[in-house]
Each structure stands twice: as structure tokens, then as C-alpha cells.
Amino acid sequence: MKELEKISAQLIRDLCSCRDCRDEISGQRMRSVMDLSPELLVLDVAATSSGFRFTLNDKHEVELQRDTIEEILEGFSDINWRSEASKVLWDRDHAPRTVFHWSDIQEDSHDLYQLLDQLLVYGFALVENLPVRDRAVIDLIHRFGYERVTNYGDIFDVRVENNPNNLAFTNLAIAPHTDNPYRDPVPTIQALHCLESSVTGGNSGLVDGFRAAHLLREENPDAFDILSNSLFNFEYRNPTTYLSASAPIIKVDVTGEIIEVRWNDRSMQAPISEIQVDIVYDALRSFAILVNDARNCHTFKLNTGDCVIFDNTRTLHARTAFDSGGKRHLQGAYADLDSAISKHAILEEMLEA
Numbered sequence: 001m002k003e004l005e006k007i008s009a010q011l012i013r014d015l016c017s018c019r020d021c022r023d024e025i026s027g028q029r030m031r032s033v034m035d036l037s038p039e040l041l042v043l044d045v046a047a048t049s050s051g052f053r054f055t056l057n058d059k060h061e062v063e064l065q066r067d068t069i070e071e072i073l074e075g076f077s078d079i080n081w082r083s084e085a086s087k088v089l090w091d092r093d094h095a096p097r098t099v100f101h102w103s104d105i106q107e108d109s110h111d112l113y114q115l116l117d118q119l120l121v122y123g124f125a126l127v128e129n130l131p132v133r134d135r136a137v138i139d140l141i142h143r144f145g146y147e148r149v150t151n152y153g154d155i156f157d158v159r160v161e162n163n164p165n166n167l168a169f170t171n172l173a174i175a176p177h178t179d180n181p182y183r184d185p186v187p188t189i190q191a192l193h194c195l196e197s198s199v200t201g202g203n204s205g206l207v208d209g210f211r212a213a214h215l216l217r218e219e220n221p222d223a224f225d226i227l228s229n230s231l232f233n234f235e236y237r238n239p240t241t242y243l244s245a246s247a248p249i250i251k252v253d254v255t256g257e258i259i260e261v262r263w264n265d266r267s268m269q270a271p272i273s274e275i276q277v278d279i280v281y282d283a284l285r286s287f288a289i290l291v292n293d294a295r296n297c298h299t300f301k302l303n304t305g306d307c308v309i310f311d312n313t314r315t316l317h318a319r320t321a322f323d324s325g326g327k328r329h330l331q332g333a334y335a336d337l338d339s340a341i342s343k344h345a346i347l348e349e350m351l352e353a
């Protein structure tokens with residue numbers, strides 16, 4: 001009981017779930033912080049069968065469950081799926097090799113949960129046997145969420161084009177990068193489905209950007225500070241589109257945890273506004289060396305029917321050059337992490353029940 005005296009009367013009042021305070025159906029709060037008085041006091045506490053009843057000096061009685069009291073006293077906070085604190089970092093030798101099968105994740109299942117869990121914890125997952133047809137990548141995204149439509153459309157084709165408006169649509173090698181850093185907000189998930197692959201080369205690579213950032217913080221904290229505390233500009237232009245966004249290369253949250261990496265040689269603008277620009281280039285180069293180190297890159301061949309799905313705020317993707325003899329056709333789509341996190345939570349509850 002002595003412990004309960006530590007709990008703020010305003011917090012207790014705010015947590016009240018009676019009909020006057022919370023909507024019964026939605027659970028949404030029906031009062032504002034302006035209704036909370038700094039003069040609130042707890043006058044009396046009584047044990048109930050499931051927790052405690054607090055009587056306040058505004059004559060309101062608030063019942064709190066024992067679980068809620070424990071969470072308050074322990075300083076509980078929900079897992080943040082965007083933070084490095086919820087991740088397992090990997091290099092070439094420690095990237096997960098699990099392959100998921102489309103037939104197993106077509107319905108709400110343990111396999112779909114495992115796929116989303118790997119996407120959230122490791123930043124990518126590989127699915128095989130996704131039907132080789134137009135727009136099948138959208139069917140995969142609809143297992144947990146919604147496609148994000150951009151100026152590229154709801155899907156985009158990655159294949160060799162004449163007069164390509166993006167180097168992705170050539171047979172050149174593409175260094176590890178995150179997509180669409182010139183967008184605000186960036187698409188937080190990307191899926192790439194292989195519809196045709198008969199080329200030599202054109203291997204796919206994935207790099208854990210959080211691990212690269214983590215290594216930079218250990219090896220070169222000054223460079224980490226520059227990349228996380230300066231704004232870099234990213235741009236994309238064509239005759240009908242002019243996208244531009246400014247962001248740190250490495251974003252950290254208020255507790256200093258890494259929560260996002262934005263990296264793309266093709267669309268990052270020269271840091272013209274930086275006064276000590278040579279120091280900035282040193283920092284960028286230090287990070288680039290980690291990002292491009294083959295020991296950090298999980299390399300594999302996407303075969304026809306394979307689909308790789310990854311966290312575009314963490315996992316950088318790359319491909320090697322390929323010969324122009326055969327054909328290589330990927331179809332991609334963007335989606336967002338919030339719905340993947342939601343589906344993961346709902347499936348977790350369902351599977352526990």
C-alpha cells in the first residue's frame with residue numbers, strides 16, 4: 001500500500017475507465033488534459049478483488065486493475081518496433097535463411113505471424129512460390145496491410161528500359177540503398193517479386209542499416225553524430241515530379257536509439273550548406289564503407305516466383321550488374337510498417353488464445 005502513495009493523483013484520475021471518462025465501445029478518452037486539476041489528491045485507497053479503488057478529492061472513484069498498478073510502478077512501456085532496441089542485428093553470416101511459402105501465408109496463420117515477426121525483428125523475409133503473374137505482389141501485401149501508391153503507381157516494374165528515368169531500370173550494379181529517401185514520409189516497407197530471371201548476374205543483396213549505424217557509433221562516434229544531427233537533402237525530378245526531403249542519414253529517438261536509416265547515392269544532394277563540408281564527407285565515407293562492406297551483405301539470387309519483403313527504414317537493398325542477354329523482371333510495391341505491426345499484434349493475440 002505504501003508503494004501506491006508514489007502514484008500521481010492526476011495519473012490515477014486520467015486512467016479512470018468509467019462511463020463518464022471513457023467511451024464504452026471504442027475505449028477512447030472523453031475528457032481533455034484541461035479537465036485534470038493539479039490540485040487532485042487521493043483521499044482513500046481500498047483493495048478490491050482485482051485491484052484497488054482510489055477515492056479522489058473531486059469525489060470521483062477510480063478503479064484500477066492490479067496489472068495496471070504493476071505497469072505504473074515498473075515504468076512499463078510498449079515495445080517500439082521502430083527502434084534498434086527491438087531488433088536483432090545481423091551481418092552476412094548471421095542473416096536469417098528461413099524461406100516462407102506463399103501457400104502457408106495465404107491465410108491468418110502461424111506462418112504469417114512468423115513472417116511478420118522476422119520482418120520486424122530482422123528487417124526482411126523471403127517468400128517463395130508467389131504466383132508468377134502481374135500484381136501478385138499486391139496479394140502478399142494485402143495479407144497484412146495496404147499498398148502505398150506513389151508517382152510510380154501502386155506497383156512498379158524493375159526491368160531494363162530504353163531511356164530509363166532511374167538507374168534501377170538498367171543492367172548496372174546498384175549499391176545498397178533505401179528507396180525513395182526524397183519522400184516524406186518514406187514508404188516503410190518494400191516488396192520485390194521476381195517474375196522473370198534468366199540473366200547471369202543480377203544477384204540481390206541486403207544490408208542491415210541499423211547494424212551499419214551501430215558499428216559507426218562504436219568505431220567513429222563523431223561521424224555518427226554528424227550523420228544523426230545534420231539534415232541531408234534528397235531529390236527526385238522528372239518533367240512531372242519534383243520530390244525533395246531533408247532528413248538525417250541516421251535518425252535517433254529521444255533515448256538515442258537508432259530508429260531509421262536513409263541512404264541513397266543516386267538521390268542524395270551534395271551537402272552544399274555545410275560549412276565544414278570535408279568533415280561531413282569524412283563521415284559519409286565512413287558510413288559508406290560499412291554499408292558497402294561485403295561482410296555485411298546477405299547475397300542471394302531471386303528466382304522466378306520469389307518475393308523479398310523488407311523494412312525500407314532499416315534494410316538496404318542492392319543488386320549486382322547483369323548481362324544484357326537474358327531477361328530480368330521484378331515487380332515491386334510499397335507498403336507501411338504500421339499495418340504490419342498491427343497484424344503482428346493481432347495474430348499474436350489470436351495464436352496465444
Ligand SMILES: [Fe+2]
Pocket residue numbers: 168177178179317
Ligand atoms: Fe531500390
Ligand SMILES: [Zn+2]
Pocket residue numbers: 016017018019020021060061
Ligand atoms: Zn471516471
